[in-house]
Amino acid sequence: MKDKPQYTKEHLLYLRGLKRKGLLVNAVRVAVLALLLIVWELAASLEWVNPFITSSPSRIAACIADLYQNGNLGAHVFTTLWETVVGFCIAVGVGYLTALLLWWSEVFRKIAEPYLVVLNALPKIALGPLIIIWVGTGSKAIVFITVLIGLIVAILNMLNGFMETDENKILLLKSMGASKWQILKKLVIPSSLPAFISMLKINVGMAWIGSIMGEYMVSKAGIGYLIVYGGQVFKLDLVMSAVFILCVLAAVMYAIVALVEKLVIKNR
Amino acid sequence: MKEVLRFDNVCMHYHTKQGETVAVKDLSFSVKEKEFVGIIGPSGCGKTTLLSLAAGLLTPSKGKVENGGVSFGYMLQKDELFPWRTIEKNLFLPLEIKRKCTDENKARVLALAEKYGLKQFLKSYPSALSGGMRQRAALIRTLALDPNVLLLDEPFSALDYQTRLSVCNDVYAIIRNEQKTALLITHDISEAISVADRIIVLSKRPATVTATHALDFTENEPLKRRENKAFSAWFELLWRELNA
Numbered sequence: 001m002k003d004k005p006q007y008t009k010e011h012l013l014y015l016r017g018l019k020r021k022g023l024l025v026n027a028v029r030v031a032v033l034a035l036l037l038i039v040w041e042l043a044a045s046l047e048w049v050n051p052f053i054t055s056s057p058s059r060i061a062a063c064i065a066d067l068y069q070n071g072n073l074g075a076h077v078f079t080t081l082w083e084t085v086v087g088f089c090i091a092v093g094v095g096y097l098t099a100l101l102l103w104w105s106e107v108f109r110k111i112a113e114p115y116l117v118v119l120n121a122l123p124k125i126a127l128g129p130l131i132i133i134w135v136g137t138g139s140k141a142i143v144f145i146t147v148l149i150g151l152i153v154a155i156l157n158m159l160n161g162f163m164e165t166d167e168n169k170i171l172l173l174k175s176m177g178a179s180k181w182q183i184l185k186k187l188v189i190p191s192s193l194p195a196f197i198s199m200l201k202i203n204v205g206m207a208w209i210g211s212i213m214g215e216y217m218v219s220k221a222g223i224g225y226l227i228v229y230g231g232q233v234f235k236l237d238l239v240m241s242a243v244f245i246l247c248v249l250a251a252v253m254y255a256i257v258a259l260v261e262k263l264v265i266k267n268r
Numbered sequence: 269m270k271e272v273l274r275f276d277n278v279c280m281h282y283h284t285k286q287g288e289t290v291a292v293k294d295l296s297f298s299v300k301e302k303e304f305v306g307i308i309g310p311s312g313c314g315k316t317t318l319l320s321l322a323a324g325l326l327t328p329s330k331g332k333v334e335n336g337g338v339s340f341g342y343m344l345q346k347d348e349l350f351p352w353r354t355i356e357k358n359l360f361l362p363l364e365i366k367r368k369c370t371d372e373n374k375a376r377v378l379a380l381a382e383k384y385g386l387k388q389f390l391k392s393y394p395s396a397l398s399g400g401m402r403q404r405a406a407l408i409r410t411l412a413l414d415p416n417v418l419l420l421d422e423p424f425s426a427l428d429y430q431t432r433l434s435v436c437n438d439v440y441a442i443i444r445n446e447q448k449t450a451l452l453i454t455h456d457i458s459e460a461i462s463v464a465d466r467i468i469v470l471s472k473r474p475a476t477v478t479a480t481h482a483l484d485f486t487e488n489e490p491l492k493r494r495e496n497k498a499f500s501a502w503f504e505l506l507w508r509e510l511n512a
């Protein structure tokens with residue numbers, strides 16, 4: 001891979017075609033977004049629609065600039081980001097370890113199964129009032145809800161990944177005299193890496209749902225709080241701005257996971 | 269010559285919720301040192317069970333498996349190389365499992381890899397190798413712990429016909445070269461005839477021995493054997509026995 005390979009003319013043409021197609025797709029993507037923003041902006045400024053209700057790109061930009069100047073933007077973003085990331089890490093970490101335990105012991109697995117099924121089906125938000133009473137109304141409660149929403153999904157996804165380990169490879173390791181611990185370390189964990197990555201991706205979404213829902217219920221700061229507050233005082237510019245910021249943050253977090261994926265499973 | 273493996277009236281029953289399966293019944297045979305034994309039997313008759321019993325991964329429900337403390341190397345239908353490890357790391361896997369990752373052992377494995385044409389692939393991942401090369405790597409991995417007896421469970425059946433013939437030839441040569449005892453399980457009669465010193469025919473499930481034949485070829489190379497006149501006679505005989 002070090003020296004540059006020699007390609008035939010035909011292959012170069014093919015590569016160029018591939019590149020051109022990629023560029024075209026990207027260009028259209030950007031164009032669609034730009035068109036959407038322009039139509040939105042025009043519709044609002046020409047008053048085809050009521051800009052008070054639909055807001056507009058320029059109003060959103062102004063609103064974000066305003067938040068930024070008041071010095072609140074950073075604090076709100078940081079609050080939500082912190083709750084999301086902490087909730088995400090705890091859900092993923094605890095979920096992974098629990099799944100390992102369940103993989104290890106068939107008895108535990110059998111015992112836990114009905115609980116997992118019920119907890120998975122339960123809309124976690126129903127526990128809201130209880131959580132407020134148990135943990136209070138601060139960031140802690142929001143992290144708690146975030147963990148609750150992500151945890152069961154993390155456990156089920158990871159357990160699935162562990163259980164899908166190739167039986168023949170297990171047999172092979174056993175024939176070499178491997179202990180269960182060695183089977184776990186040498187085979188089950190590395191072979192479930194793709195499942196781990198897809199679990200991370202799913203849990204990014206779960207964590208945002210958890211933190212925003214949590215903020216709807218109890219918070220005094222954060223992006224979810226801005227959305228609720230904006231709705232209550234009918235400042236829809238604020239709601240739209242908060243949603244926009246949320247989009248950006250979620251995309252960045254997803255991109256980080258995608259980067260991790262690239263680094264970790266480049267050889268398969 | 270010394271016996272390295274002996275089955276004495278071995279029975280094996282599997283218990284599941286659906287019921288009891290008798291996979292092996294009153295099975296008796298023995299394998300001598302450096303012998304290459306082919307075992308043929310209809311599919312699902314209990315061949316894999318037989319190898320697991322031989323390797324001590326299963327304990328028989330009845331009877332006795334004696335393997336006099338010899339060590340086994342297992343080779344499966346697919347190469348089962350770990351895709352996240354380089355070929356070199358795959359070859360070292362048995363050493364890691366047995367905590368015998370000494371420089372000396374590593375050097376021995378690398379020497380085997382070099383001797384059998386894997387040197388240029390050591391730093392590659394398995395996905396970069398052809399099916400035949402991968403199976404060869406799997407064999408070297410099996411040889412890493414220098415086992416006395418190789419247990420081969422249809423090791424070529426996942427390969428296409430052309431590759432199968434040549435890989436079979438290679439693997440056979442390596443096993444003879446390294447002077448190993450081997451137990452090859454296959455449902456391919458011609459494959460068994462082309463490599464084995466002795467062929468054991470198994471019945472339908474539950475598996476038991478229906479016939480044993482010592483092959484008397486003068487040449488030992490699989491591809492040469494296939495050209496021998498006696499080959500088709502053996503094939504017909506075994507075909508009839510297998511389908512009796």
Ligand SMILES: Nc1ncnc2c1ncn2[C@@H]1O[C@H](COP(=O)(O)OP(=O)(O)OP(=O)(O)O)[C@@H](O)[C@H]1O
Pocket residue numbers: 282283284289290291310311312313314315316317318455473
């Ligand atoms: N772990 C197990 N639990 C229950 N039944 C089993 C188990 N392993 C194998 N069996 C049953 O035992 C019988 C023999 O299986 P085995 O895998 O030994 O046959 P085989 O000759 O290797 O088959 P194949 O030709 O498909 O490789 C089959 O009927 C199978 O369903």
Ligand SMILES: [Mg+2]
Pocket residue numbers: 315316317421
């Ligand atoms: Mg089998």
